[in-house]
Amino acid sequence: MWRYIVKRILMLIPVVIGASLLVFCVMNLSKGDVVSVITAGADMTNEQIEAVREAMGLNRPLLVRYGEYLFGMLRGDFGKSAISNEPVLKLFFTRFPATVKLAIASSIVNIVLSIPLGIFSARHQGSVADNAAMVFALMGLSMPAFWLGLMLMVLFCVNLQWLPATGGGTDFKSIILPAVTMGIGMMATTTRTTRSAMLDVLRQDYLRTARAKGVPEKKVINLHALKNAMIPILTTVGTQLAKAFGGGAVIEMVFAYPGVGKLLLDAINNRDTTLACGCIVLQTTITVVVLLIVDILYAFVDPRVKAQYAKGGKKK
Amino acid sequence: MAKKNEVKSEKVVIRSQGREIWRRLTKNKGAMIGLAIIILLTILACTVDLFIDYDTQIAAIDAKHRFVDPCAEFPFGTDNMGRNLFIRVIYGTKYSLFIGVMGTVFACVVGITLGLLAGYYGSPVDDVIMRIIDIIQAIPAVMMGIVIVSALGASMTNLIIAIGIAGVPYLTRITRAAVLTVKNQEYIEAAKAVGLSEAAIMVKHILPNCVSPILVAATMQVAQVILAASSLSFLGLGVPVPSPEWGSLLSAGRAYIASHAYLCLYPGIAIVITVLAFNLFGDGFRDALDPKLRK
Numbered sequence: 001m002w003r004y005i006v007k008r009i010l011m012l013i014p015v016v017i018g019a020s021l022l023v024f025c026v027m028n029l030s031k032g033d034v035v036s037v038i039t040a041g042a043d044m045t046n047e048q049i050e051a052v053r054e055a056m057g058l059n060r061p062l063l064v065r066y067g068e069y070l071f072g073m074l075r076g077d078f079g080k081s082a083i084s085n086e087p088v089l090k091l092f093f094t095r096f097p098a099t100v101k102l103a104i105a106s107s108i109v110n111i112v113l114s115i116p117l118g119i120f121s122a123r124h125q126g127s128v129a130d131n132a133a134m135v136f137a138l139m140g141l142s143m144p145a146f147w148l149g150l151m152l153m154v155l156f157c158v159n160l161q162w163l164p165a166t167g168g169g170t171d172f173k174s175i176i177l178p179a180v181t182m183g184i185g186m187m188a189t190t191t192r193t194t195r196s197a198m199l200d201v202l203r204q205d206y207l208r209t210a211r212a213k214g215v216p217e218k219k220v221i222n223l224h225a226l227k228n229a230m231i232p233i234l235t236t237v238g239t240q241l242a243k244a245f246g247g248g249a250v251i252e253m254v255f256a257y258p259g260v261g262k263l264l265l266d267a268i269n270n271r272d273t274t275l276a277c278g279c280i281v282l283q284t285t286i287t288v289v290v291l292l293i294v295d296i297l298y299a300f301v302d303p304r305v306k307a308q309y310a311k312g313g314k315k316k
Numbered sequence: 317m318a319k320k321n322e323v324k325s326e327k328v329v330i331r332s333q334g335r336e337i338w339r340r341l342t343k344n345k346g347a348m349i350g351l352a353i354i355i356l357l358t359i360l361a362c363t364v365d366l367f368i369d370y371d372t373q374i375a376a377i378d379a380k381h382r383f384v385d386p387c388a389e390f391p392f393g394t395d396n397m398g399r400n401l402f403i404r405v406i407y408g409t410k411y412s413l414f415i416g417v418m419g420t421v422f423a424c425v426v427g428i429t430l431g432l433l434a435g436y437y438g439s440p441v442d443d444v445i446m447r448i449i450d451i452i453q454a455i456p457a458v459m460m461g462i463v464i465v466s467a468l469g470a471s472m473t474n475l476i477i478a479i480g481i482a483g484v485p486y487l488t489r490i491t492r493a494a495v496l497t498v499k500n501q502e503y504i505e506a507a508k509a510v511g512l513s514e515a516a517i518m519v520k521h522i523l524p525n526c527v528s529p530i531l532v533a534a535t536m537q538v539a540q541v542i543l544a545a546s547s548l549s550f551l552g553l554g555v556p557v558p559s560p561e562w563g564s565l566l567s568a569g570r571a572y573i574a575s576h577a578y579l580c581l582y583p584g585i586a587i588v589i590t591v592l593a594f595n596l597f598g599d600g601f602r603d604a605l606d607p608k609l610r611k
Contacts, residue, residue, distance in 0.1 A: 011450075014447060014451070015447075015451050015454050016454075018450075018451035019451050019454050019455050022452075022455070023455070023463055026464060026467045027463060029467050131346070138592060138596065139592060141595060142539065142543075142588050143587075143588050143591075144543055144546045144584065144588075145547075147546075147580065147587065150570065150573060150584075151577075151581065154574075154580075158574050158577070243456070246455075246459065247457075247458060247459075249456075249458060249459060250458060250547050250550065253551070264459065264462075265462065268466050276463070284454045
């Protein structure tokens with residue numbers, strides 16, 4: 001078990017380095033760099049602009065700069081934003097709590113919507129209601145998240161005026177719409193997992209036994225069946241949570257929500273390579289680590305999987 | 317001789333299986349509705365230039381009819397430049413479907429090649445390819461798209477490449493998994509024994525037997541590509557204006573959303589219907605290929 005965890009952690013290193021190299025190179029190939037953004041509109045000669053570039057060390061070869069960046073990163077120094085001159089780590093972690101809050105809130109929405117819907121579908125398998133529920137869940141997967149966000153905004157903020165339109169505030173109300181938008185996007189996968197996991201369990205003999213000895217139907221479903229269907233459901237919820245740490249940029253933009261996604265988008269628009277790279281590397285690392293934790297928890301919860309790892313078998 | 321027989325019996329199996337799959341597929345109402353919508357949209361996308369003139373009906377500005385609410389003459393209303401939104405959404409089918417299909421083709425070409433090589437040769441080729449795939453997959457798809465498009469510049473080709481790359485890991489994994497199940501079969505051994513080249517074995521004998529999971533993945537991928545493309549267009553990283561790609565329409569309508577919400581409503585519905593159609597069909601297709609799932 002420990003060997004597996006250590007191996008997985010070691011495998012993270014090339015992934016993070018590769019991702020940073022990829023982003024660093026692509027960002028540096030872009031037309032226009034951060035200097036052209038800073039000096040835009042300023043009355044400067046080409047020589048002066050070149051001097052700024054040289055002072056920032058941007059005229060050196062790409063690989064030299066990447067090497068320097070990588071060594072800094074390995075020491076925990078992600079450099080400074082070229083625009084605000086603040087350390088990248090500080091900028092990232094002032095925004096990060098907001099993203100965590102949004103990811104957790106949307107996971108709660110996800111759980112509250114999809115588990116009951118999945119159980120309902122499984123219990124009425126093949127019926128019209130089951131099909132309707134599945135199409136509804138599929139709708140969540142088929143909508144552009146930003147569009148759903150905009151539509152909810154029109155309905156609840158402009159027409160009904162129940163909620164604030166931007167997620168910038170610190171109060172509870174401002175997070176509702178971003179969380180619901182993101183949660184509905186996650187719902188499709190979780191609902192389907194819940195349904196198929198419940199279908200598997202509902203056929204088991206011990207449920208017939210429970211019913212035969214007179215356990216009320218509600219208790220059969222919620223206690224006996226759901227508990228055993230929980231492992232795949234929790235894995236899906238965990239995976240979705242991990243993705244939410246990295247994939248909410250567009251939703252954050254629609255609601256002007258001050259998370260890391262918006263920080264990244266702004267950084268890319270300003271050609272602030274250091275900040276953009278730092279954000280992507282940090283977000284990627286966090287996503288991959290959360291996925292790893294989900295995997296390990298999965299092994300701990302399910303004795304069968306644990307036994308497989310103990311034998312040294314590969315996860316397949 | 318042995319090879320000839322092998323190929324022959326293989327063909328027979330594929331055809332009868334194909335019929336069986338089609339029979340199961342036609343029983344699935346959702347998949348059939350999806351397929352019907354896909355066919356309809358494809359016909360629309362191919363013929364749209366015959367009855368809509370780009371210069372006069374799409375790009376031309378009509379100052380007299382700015383912000384007309386949806387009515388009989390303008391079913392979806394008009395935008396800030398007086399252009400008929402209904403015509404624009406219809407014309408946008410061409411762009412969105414084209415991006416969806418081309419992005420998927422890109423992901424398929426790269427993904428299937430990598431998957432075949434990784435699955436067929438095994439370690440160490442497999443290790444190298446899969447680690448690269450891990451790296452691409454670790455970066456969230458939309459972010460990857462944003463970085464690539466902002467580096468290459470906003471155009472339709474760059475958009476397709478950016479989103480195509482994000483789909484590569486999925487198709488590589490699917491292909492690799494399918495190849496692994498096929499490559500130890502006896503007919504592959506037979507093909508090796510008669511001295512076929514490795515490339516021929518991969519393309520003629522392994523790939524045709526991996527087609528079904530790849531087709532399902534590709535169908536679902538079209539849906540994903542259309543969604544991702546609309547996200548990037550929405551961020552201003554997609555098809556340049558005034559082309560009425562659906563994501564760009566949403567992006568343009570967003571400025572007036574408080575007063576004229578219909579500008580965002582209809583292009584969004586068009587996206588939802590298209591993506592839902594591909595998802596429904598992909599789902600039904602997968603169930604038809606694997607009847608155990610549908611029990």
